[in-house]
Amino acid sequence: MKNLKFTKMHGAGNDYIYVNGLTENIENASQLAISLSNRNFGIGSDGLVLILPSDSCDFRMQMFNSDGSEAEMCGNATRCVGKYVYDNKLTDKKEITLETKAGTKYITLLEGDIKTRKVTVDMGEPILDPILIPVNITQNPVLNYPLNIDGKEWKISCVSMGNPHAVVFTEGIKDFNLPVLGPKFETNPIFPRKTNTEFIEIVDRNTLNMRVWERGAGETLACGTGACAAAVAAILNNHCDRKIKIHLLGGDLDIEWRESNNHVYMTGEAVTVFEGTIL
Numbered sequence: 001m002k003n004l005k006f007t008k009m010h011g012a013g014n015d016y017i018y019v020n021g022l023t024e025n026i027e028n029a030s031q032l033a034i035s036l037s038n039r040n041f042g043i044g045s046d047g048l049v050l051i052l053p054s055d056s057c058d059f060r061m062q063m064f065n066s067d068g069s070e071a072e073m074c075g076n077a078t079r080c081v082g083k084y085v086y087d088n089k090l091t092d093k094k095e096i097t098l099e100t101k102a103g104t105k106y107i108t109l110l111e112g113d114i115k116t117r118k119v120t121v122d123m124g125e126p127i128l129d130p131i132l133i134p135v136n137i138t139q140n141p142v143l144n145y146p147l148n149i150d151g152k153e154w155k156i157s158c159v160s161m162g163n164p165h166a167v168v169f170t171e172g173i174k175d176f177n178l179p180v181l182g183p184k185f186e187t188n189p190i191f192p193r194k195t196n197t198e199f200i201e202i203v204d205r206n207t208l209n210m211r212v213w214e215r216g217a218g219e220t221l222a223c224g225t226g227a228c229a230a231a232v233a234a235i236l237n238n239h240c241d242r243k244i245k246i247h248l249l250g251g252d253l254d255i256e257w258r259e260s261n262n263h264v265y266m267t268g269e270a271v272t273v274f275e276g277t278i279l
């Protein structure tokens with residue numbers, strides 16, 4: 001695509017290319033995600049995010065992983081889209097509604113500047129029904145379910161935040177070989193739409209360490225929906241209380257699963273790195 005304007009942004013190191021679909025004409029977004037995400041021959045990113053007009057919300061987000069697959073939801077991108085539409089004067093609101101394939105998300109812009117802004121997103125209710133996640137396990141909710149991978153038993157807890165997550169509580173995550181291990185979870189036949197997988201160490205009742213293997217992207221420095229899913233799984237397994245700080249490779253996210261309305265709230269930074277034009 002010639003003369004395509006883009007902005008590179010990240011949330012806790014989870015980096016995407018953002019394109020204003022209100023002014024730019026995108027033809028094959030899936031193919032574009034693959035080529036632009038390439039870290040040698042493209043811009044380099046975990047995927048592509050389109051900001052589009054919406055009939056029901058202020059804006060609509062469409063998100064593609066670096067392998068070209070379209071995801072229902074992306075937590076880190078949601079924060080960045082909020083910052084993008086405000087900085088680019090597409091809105092003057094600091095409370096923004098965003099249509100996604102996983103329903104409406106409510107963004108609140110907090111303190112910040114043109115480079116970095118703190119953003120909270122009401123991510124809605126977690127989905128625990130295995131049919132809806134989807135995962136081919138009848139136990140409901142799926143907590144500490146034994147999954148055998150190459151002769152080793154892992155205990156998975158499954159949560160959807162609009163997209164599927166398998167959360168594993170374990171130890172020694174910094175030594176895990178995720179490029180070998182991650183795909184064995186991602187493509188396991190019990191996940192009919194594949195899965196994102198979070199490897200979690202419990203630090204204390206309000207703190208977790210996390211590494212993530214993302215469906216369609218591989219290991220990323222952070223995953224917002226994954227952090228929400230990990231928090232929900234930690235609370236359901238009684239490892240943690242309802243407010244949790246999650247340390248990811250690229251930064252921290254604060255997650256609250258509120259008892260009063262069952263919604264998950266994610267707070268973290270959204271950062272603009274640079275703008276450019278594809279020649």
Ligand SMILES: N[C@@H](CCC[C@H](N)C(=O)O)C(=O)O
Binds near residue numbers: 071073075216217222
């Ligand atoms: N990094 C994202 C999630 C992106 C989509 C995911 N790989 C999927 O295919 O479901 C986040 O911050 O939530």
